[in-house]
Amino acid sequence: MPRRPQTPTTIPTTPAGTPAHDAGREAVIVGGNRIPFARAGGAYANASNQDMLTAALDGLVARFGLQGERIGEVVAGSVLKHSRDFNLARECVLGSSLSPQTPAYDLQQACATGLEAVIGVSNKIRLGQIESAIAGGADTISDAPIAVSEGLRRALLKASHAKSLSARIKAFASVRPADLAPATPRTDEPRTGLSMGEHQAITTATWSIGREEQDALAAASHQNLAAAYDAGFFDDLVTPYKGLVRDANLRPDSSVEKLAKLSPVFGTSLAVPATMTAGNSTPLSDGASVVLVASRAWARDHDLPVLARVVDGESAAVDYVHGHDGLLMAPAHAVPRLLARNALTLDDFDFFEIHEAFASTVLTTLAAWEDADYCRTELGLDGPFGSIDRSRLNVTGSSLAAGHPFAATGARIVATAAKLVANRAAETGKVSRALVSICAAGGLGVAAIIESAASVPGADAATTGGAL
């Protein structure tokens, strides 16, 4: 990997134990809801983003008794979006059991949509602009928009602007037979023409991440997700939809041996052996998820539980266009900046929820944090950022097993993380923290800190080492 020496970024740090934000108001996570994720063309083949997001909202409303409630704001989006869905979140609100007086807006940041929505509404709550919010997203491959070709589009636009019939006919005369073929949606990076998998295959090869390592991570994801379902962990996080009760992609009997039999699908034309298969890459999926965020007072007034609080979030982006960094490496940048600002280290976390776009995405991120050279030149650190305890990684499974309907992944992970830290804090009586990290198309990455909410503001000082 060509690594251009970078001027180390100056990371402003606050004294250990001093929260970077105003501790006066908190954004707490009450809970979440999602529909099981389906495989493309599966159970939700006939469901639209609006159908699915409305179902996810209604499940949340049912779980928390929010019928007729005016929520401060609903923020959601989808990556593959029909033009008719320009006001997707608001339309879903109107179709849900929430008060029709609930405002909403759409947000889109590729696979980070849901997490960015959570961070955005949390900030508004902390500023006191709103007291409650629902953040989330939906995506469907099965009901993806199909656009007309560029030639037909231009002709249609010209015709619609034409003043006379003859001008209109003239506009259509320019349409060629080939223009009538529809333009299917692309998940390729617009600037490179490479699919996300091909990009990651390059990153995987650059970091020499092995096949067995990837398959092991994928198998663990399936086993962890299946175990969590069996333990009832998702009973209050998932509401079945259209006959689907669990994530369709889940293979409880997945194993390294079985995964080893699959043929590579990405990176097959690279000089090094290809390692990425359909088994250690996320499948294209359909689904929707939401998470309910509120001020503590609002939650208390509505007799609602408080699982966790959203401590802070950080976005990053990498220069992937000309191969300077891997497409999905932005979280590797976001996390060190986020932790520095909050005077935390990797050791301060009980749970790491690192989105499994591909098994190797997780592994390259971890490898990058352990690589002194990368950490110095790219992250502006003095040395390796650190290692994580693998037993704390994606303990209830992640996208490899659950699937990854792009905009729906953020709220899935946040709700899971919130429940994990709440359970842990209840068991131990101590503050529990989860680090959430999601990579996204366009070289984007978003990370967030979720902390058990039994802790009171300022208590960070007691548990935070402030090692940075």
Next chain:
Amino acid sequence: MSDSYVSLVNGGLGGTVAKKLGLPRPGVLRRQTPDAPFAPGPVLVLGSPASADADAVAQLILTSDGGADLDIRRAAAGASARWGAVVVVLSDVEHPRDLAAPMLDLSGALRALAPGGRVVTISREATSSDTPSVAAARQGVDGALRSLAKELRAGATGNGIVLAGGVDLTAASVGAALRFFLSPRSAFVDGQLLTVSSVAGEAPGSWDRPLEGRVAVVTGAARGIGAAIARVLARDGARVVVVDVPAAGEALAALANEVRGTALQLDITAPDAGERIIDHAVSRHGGLDIVVHNAGITRDKLLANMSPEQWDSVLAVNIGAQLTINEALLASPAFTRSPRIVSLASTSGIAGNRGQTNYAASKGGVIGMVRATGPLLAGVGGTANAVAPGFIETEMTSRIPFATREVARRLNSLQQAGLPVDVAEAVAFLAGPAAGGINGEVLRVCGQNLVGA
């Protein structure tokens, strides 16, 4: 699920044909609607000549909520309209011959009973400490009422209220039971005698929303009878927590939103199910007052072919889970505000049903359980009762083969199957504050099934 036969034989041409052919002609049942009248016509209160009890009952009806609008008579003479209901007060009979006058008066009135009319007897429990003649008279009411109910047509029903020793006509539950039997809420309850065993209970602030301020949990609520129970409890003012297995979550969520309650996805056989139910109800709604054990499964098989899994799963869900949850409820300080447990039993648990030994064991178990649980709750004004549905039109029964279903539908005095809402009305009645004097009982909602008791 709809019973087109009932519609057919109540239509003009179909009705004529059915009558000529001597086919059963089930009546259209009078069911609860927001504007339903208390009774479909004047109410006749019969009793022994100069019975003080009959006067008291007439007064009771007159002074009850909505009663002032009723035309209440103490004698049949001079009535112009068909009787909406006849209440036969037999609480003061001391000898079988005392039954003659009121029963024969009733005989005259029956011909003028309106479609969907009601006959309700009020009598006292016959016990071994009664004199033989008193016991004979009291027990005679039982036989007379059950037979009468089989004779009624056009959606009319006959039911009885039985006063246990020490309970007089002014007990809250007597009024509540009378009100229930007279009202459309008891549409599919027929030929039943319900015992009021104590003076506990109090009339609700509003008979329209008797469950206002109460928090109710309904298990197995996603569909069928459970969903109907949740709807009726919500209609009656309760804040409802609907519970079902996670797999039923989609329908459960839709129901929760419809009844403006909360959904709790939970496998009731989980060891901590009771705690989770209590925790949810208390933390979200500030308490827990009513628990309806509706969740149930069937794994029908002749005992000769029964597998351990089939036996165990039915017993675990239908009775084991209820026992475990009740233990948690009985131990919880939250469940002390005149709490109500209503469990769903089944006529199979009473009369038995071929191929349902496991199911009948569980449902018979429910009956035994409520009988034993009721007294444990009496100290805090609570009750535990069972409702035993007969043939109810549900998704489950719609899968019964047509011919079998047609036969099963007609095998009761009302010659039709009940609806889930009929069961729900009975549950809501027993869950109400005024039913506090009814405890450990089983109320059948079966249209007076011909099989069994």
Next chain:
Amino acid sequence: MGPDMVGRPSAVKTLPGVPELGGLYARAVLPGWPRLPGRSSGASPDHASLPDVTYRVADVVADPEQLLRYQRLLGEPADDALPAGFVHVLAFPVAMALMIHPDFPLPLAGMVHLANAVTMSRVIRADERLEVHAWARRLALHPRGTQVELVTEVSARYGAGDAMEVVWRGVSTYLAKGVERSGVTADPVDADPVDADPVAVGAPVADAPAVFTPPMPTARWTLDAGTGRRYAAVSGDRNPIHLSALTAKAFGFPRAIAHGMYTAARALAESGAGRGGAFEWTVVFAKPVLLPGTVAVSITGDDAGGFVYSGWNARSGKEHFSGTVTPT
């Protein structure tokens, strides 16, 4: 005018306008078509067998609609700056006209574009009135025939008066396969690597390197069958080998092939390094890109802000092109 002027034939023939490429091709392949006027050769020994004339066209202005279509097709920003590749489109037909000059020693039909090098010294605005000079030079022996360089210079006014400065200079190296001319020797550049001309230095006049090791790709181009037709429409270069499989077969290609300059211009656009206005842009062409086809591409930056790029067949690993974009 600096060293660029060295070697430019002093005899200048002013053409009334930029010729249409289509007409030039027709003249090249159809015998008996009237050729453009020119003088007979035989002046300096350096240009012994090339037309000793510089063609000139004045007052060349970009067509805004053509510019926009070019920008859209190549992925350049839709602004009023002329992309370096567009200037090539604008000016090169003047050089092409020389190739059908009666004195031009090589047949235009079947000529192969080996390499191209462009030096751009500043941003050229869409409404500037440009002057184009073009001449041929360096007829040289090549292992597979005879090569020649066509130099195109574009000048624009600067300051308040009518003074002109060279703002764009392109050197296109062509090969006439299997053609040998007496008296032509090997390219002197090979013997004299200190030659200041960036084209010659950057252009290995031999075939592509025998062993090409593909770097990690940074992009992939999926080129459909209409790629050649679309570039032909914005460039005017309607050479039949680019237009369809049928017309390409007539010239010995299995399918239509992408314009080399399309691939180079797209790499330039995607590097983003041409936006500053002053840079050198080179390309060397190896195997042609058959259409439809998929090209694995690497465009990577260096510390100085320059880029190297290459394109190859992802399956076979065979190189299609490689080049550089270097800010100056």
